[in-house]
Each structure stands twice: as structure tokens, then as C-alpha cells.
Amino acid sequence: MDNILLMLPGPTTVAPRVLKAISDSIVNHRSAIFGEIFTETTKLMSEVFQTKNQSYLLTGSGTASMEAAIANVLNPKDKILNVVGGKFGQRFMQIANAMGGNTQELAIKWGDAVSPEQVKEVLDKDEDIKAITVVHNETSTGVTAPIEEIGKVMKNYDALYIVDAISSVGGDRVEVDKYGIDICITGSQKCLAAPPGMAAITLTDDAWKVIDKVDSKAYYLDMKKYRKTGAGTPPETPYTPSVSMIYGLAEALKIIKEEGLENRVIRHEKAAKTVKNAVKSLNLELFPKEEISSSTVTAVKMPEGVTDSDFRGTMRNKYKVELAGGQDHLKGNIFRIGHMGNISYKELAITFSAMEMTLKGLGLDIEMGASLAAVNESYL
Template sequence: MEMDETLLMIPGPTRVAQRVLKAMSENIVNHRSALFGRILTETTEMMSDVFRTSNKSYLLTGSGTAAMEAAVANIIEPGDKILNVVGGKFGQRFAQIVEAFGGESITIDVEWGKAVNPDDIGYTLEENDDIKAVTVVHNETSTGVANPIREIGKIMDDYDALYIVDTVSSLGGDEVDVESYGIDICVTGSQKCLAAPPGMAAITLSNDAWRVIEAVDNPRTYYLNLKKYRKSGDAEPPETPYTPAVSLIYAMHEALKVIMEEGLSNRIKRHKIAAEATRNAVKALDLELFPDEAVSSTTVTAVNLPEGVTDGELRGTMRNKYHVELAGGQDHLKGRIFRIGHMGNITHRELITTFSALEMTLRELGFEVEMGEAVAAVADTYLPEDL
């Protein structure tokens, strides 16, 4: 199998530490054994710590989308109204899932690049007292926008609708406090800020969420039926209803240990500095941020593609000549923006490499660039005590 050493600066999958990759070469154990039960318990307990909740967490073998589907498919009955905040590709996805499972999606459409106004959610709930749940994507990976999930949580306090939040590309990198924000169902993925390999998702649910799920008679879901995950998780030894990706759970266990060793608050602070350094470097290059800077993401920065260069030229040169992989735009933003992921294990070092490569790439593509100015902007953002 051919392999390469490209530096991944995309919004997931992110670079995985050697100790986490190595954890996957451990022998496979029986997934219905006491030993595996202990590994599963330790992993899900660390997951709940990262979610900042005292509720149990469950691991799903699947992508973040599987967890989004689980969040919706288990609570919905035909015709149920779900309010979806749509300001990017992943907000859209929640709405598509609601429709696929027979619900009625009511959307608050937010211009891509802007955050939702929490009051708009309040108004919509006020006008529609039969909305069963509200979905919000915390960090819209497609636009580089962070939505104000804490403030939305305060609004949601006044309503019965469940509060569902996708923290796939924020958990472990930006502020998420499931319990204090009043989040009822929170989902995430392994391959973003948690810096584990892709293929696992995690979900945690409040008692209110479980009450809604219990009242759904015949959910159109089997593999992702959360009642089965709860029952298996409560068994002795704890297990999963279907054979899980054992090796990926080893990797999650190790990746979560890395997070505990760094400290969740330190990790979030590191992400905030990396995001600031990225924005400063982008500005030093006279490039434009795509989103409103006030709501720009802590884990991925979206940048307008400068005039006179194509996405293929910019990202192709970065990848083929400098071995740094950036992400392009999605949907109507394809060819209009590029995105720099700075989530997971990203430090000053990877940003310096990325921006040095970007300086050289832009020079090669005919832009006037003073070599070192973006790199200096990164370096200037970090204080000695941040490193």
C-alpha cells in the first residue's frame, strides 16, 4: 500500500499521534469480555468528561453523520416538526436527515459565514409550540463559523423542545459544556479535535432526551437504535449491541488519555491561540477571512481564495510541492474559499510550516509576498508562556 507523509491541515481527519496509531496494533479482544468491558467503560467515562456531562456517553462505530442520524432517528415520529439551524453544509445535513426519517424540517436559514442569532430560535419556538427539537451545528466546518451554543442554551431553557448540538468539529478544541448549556443530545466524531482516527462517533443524552426516545413506539432505526446501546452499556460487562470497531476504541481510549494529560482547558486554550495565529497570518498575507471574524471558528479558518488563482493551483501547489494539505470549499463555496484546519494536535510548528508553504506558493503563483511575514504573524501571536 503506497503511503505518504503529507501534513494534514484539513478540518478532519487530523494528524493522529504515534501512540494513538500504535494502540491499534494491539491484539483484538472479544468484545463481549470483562476486559473489553473495562476498556469500553474507561473510554466512555473519558468521553463524558470531555463532553462535560455526568450523563453516560455511547460510542457508535460510524462517522459523525451516523451520530447525527442517531440523534434524529431515535426521537422522531412521522410528521414531527424539528427546527434546523442551517448556515452551512452540516446544518443542511441535519435538515436532510429529518426529512429522510419522515419529520418536517423547519429551518432558520443563516447566511453562510454568519452565526445564528439565538433570539431567532426563540421567536421560532414561540410561533411553533409543537417543535420537538432544535438542531444546531456548533462549529460549521464548511464555513468556519462557531455558533453561540451557550447563548442558545439559555433561550432553550424556556422551551420543552430538545436541544441537539453537533460538536463534531469542536469538541475537545472549543468550549462545550453539555450540562451547563442544557444540551439534551450532543454528538461528536473521533477524527477532529479529539485527534483519533476516523470511524467512531460519540453521543450523550439527557434524561429529557431519553424520555422522548422512550415514547417513540417504532423508531425507523436498528443499527443506531439508542435504546439498545443503553441496554448493552448497562450490561455486566458493559458492551455494545453490535460488534464495535475494537481497534478504534483502543485508539479513542489512548486519544482521550492524551487529552486528559494535556488538560481539557489547556487544550481549548491551545486551539484558541492557534486560531488567532492563523487569522493573524492570513491578514499578514492580505488575504480575507470568509466568515465574520467575530464568530470565526476556533478549529478551522475559512479564507477567500484570492483573485487570479484557482483552487487547484493554490491547494495543488501546497500539496504537491510542499506536502501540506488544505481543504477546499464545499457546495457553492467550491472554488471560492479554502480552509485551514487547526484542530487536534496542531501546534505553533505545524502553523509555521503551513504559512511558510503558503507564502512560497503565493509567490510562485505571481503574488507579491514578503517572505516570512505570515510566519512572523504566527510567531508573534504565541507568547513564550503559551508554548
């Protein structure tokens, strides 16, 4: 297989230790030995969510946890406020619509961030809103939402506060208890740097109170079943979980603990700052304003006269560095550099070296070495 450097907002490169862990022998998922692994993994997951509450592992990608977050708390026609400033905010609303919810869209221009005041304004006008969804790190636009400040607003309302932190948990600050988040979700293949295939969800007592009253149509993702089997001896999941991916997730979470969550966040912030400086040194333009730009993925406007297929195609095929493109109407207009998971100096030096050669090769007037100097400056 080509040894491609993944500079993607997921999936991210997985440490050899994690790959070794997933190759371990399969055990019975209804056994004491698996119960121990499962308990340890959920505990580590709660530590990374920074919550005292139980976390639950779902076999499925991040979208499974989005669906679990909505399907369990919404009766048909219940009002839900969806903050939509990109692809994933939109997905939350699509899921809520699919569940028969009465969705209220708080539309944010793609590339901008929602403000706590905007949320407050809507909630003040409509006391029937039962829940609100916010995407912390809108991976499609590279924008971070102020979830701590929105949390302060949410303390004054009964509505449940649901946060998609799929591309931020383990890379940016997501302090679930401190921010007052009722339901927080994440996925394995982003900042946690585990293989794709697992999702996690954590819920407060307030969320459970709602769940216990809702006549949910969820079956595979019925959280009441996860609560029941998770509390058994040994703790289990209702259906067969991906045993191997749980081994991998457990190892990835141990790595996070060893690094230290705060150190890891600081490492991501440094990578993000470096990427932004390097991008600007090549006279490329950031898509969102720098103040709201993500710590885990940077969206950059495609330079004039350069096509996505030429740019990302050359990066990938000639230099073996894979970047992400834009989604929906941003396709071809932006590219995205993922710097989540295990990214540090080496990966950034290779990426910008390749980017300079690619852009030069495509006829842009690039000052060779400028972005490498920005990277070196950061890590000197």
C-alpha cells in the first residue's frame, strides 16, 4: 500500500501500538475478560470527555452517535434548534427531520461561527424548544463554535444541550461537565487517532430523564438498552460490538492519557498556529477568520487559477501527502489541512515542502522555503 501521509480531518494516522492492539485475538464479547476491557475503555473515554458521567461506546461511525443523540430525546413534532453553519450542522438537522422533529434552523453563513447571543435570542422567543444541537468543530468549514459560552447561556433554559465534538475531543478543549453539555458525542478516527468504526456518547442525568420519557423509535441505537447492558455483570453492549476496534480505541485512549490531555490540546494549538502562519507565508488566504479557525483542521481558499484536482492530485500522487477538499458548495473553492491526532513538526514540514513544490509546479509565484521557514520557526 502507498505510504500516504494523511493530513485529513479524519481518518488520521494511527500509532503502531494501536495497530498492534487491533490485531489481538478476538474474545467473547459476553465474558469477564471483555467486560474488563470494555469498562476500562469507557472510563478512559469519560476522562477524555472530562465528565463524571458514564460514556457509551457505539459500533458505528460518528454519524451513529449523532443519530443516537437525537433519536433518543425527540418525540415526533418536538421542537429542536439546529445551529447549521456547515455540512455537519446540516446533518444534525437532517437526522432530526428524519426522526419527525419540528426543526428550527439557526442558519450561520458557512465560514462564520454562531454566537451565544444568537442562541439566546432564539431560545428567549420560543420556550417550546426541547433541545439544541451545536457542532463544536465544523470540520467542513474549519470553524470552532464557542461551546463553553453557549453552555453558560444554556444553563438558563431547560432545553438539552447536544454537542457534536466528533472532530475536537482529544484535540481541543471539550470539558463536558464544566460547559454543561447534556449529550456529547465523538468518533474514533479523528483526534483520538484510532481506526474508523467506533463512536462514543456521554449523557447527563437531565438527558436520561428526557430519554426515559420519550417514546423513541430507535432500535440499534436505543440508549436505554446500552444503559441496561452496560450496568450488567460483566458490562456488555446490547449487540455484538467491534471487539477489535474497541482494543484499538482503548490503546489510543491510553496514549492520550500518557501524553496528557492538556499537553495534547497545546500540541494541536501549536500545529494549528503553525499551519496558519505557513499558509499565510505562501500568500494563501484562510477561509474562516483566524480568531474562529479550528485547532484541528484549517480550511484554505483555493488559489486563483488552480483546480482542486490539479492541486490535491499532485499533492497526493506526486508527493504522497493527502489533503481534504471542500464539501458541497465549497467543493473546488477550498482545501482543508487536517492537523489532528498525531501531527507534529515532521508531518507539517513534509506537507508544506510538498505544497510549495506543487504550487510552484502549477505556475504560482511561490517563494520557495517561505512556509518551511514558518514551520521551522514554530518548532525551533
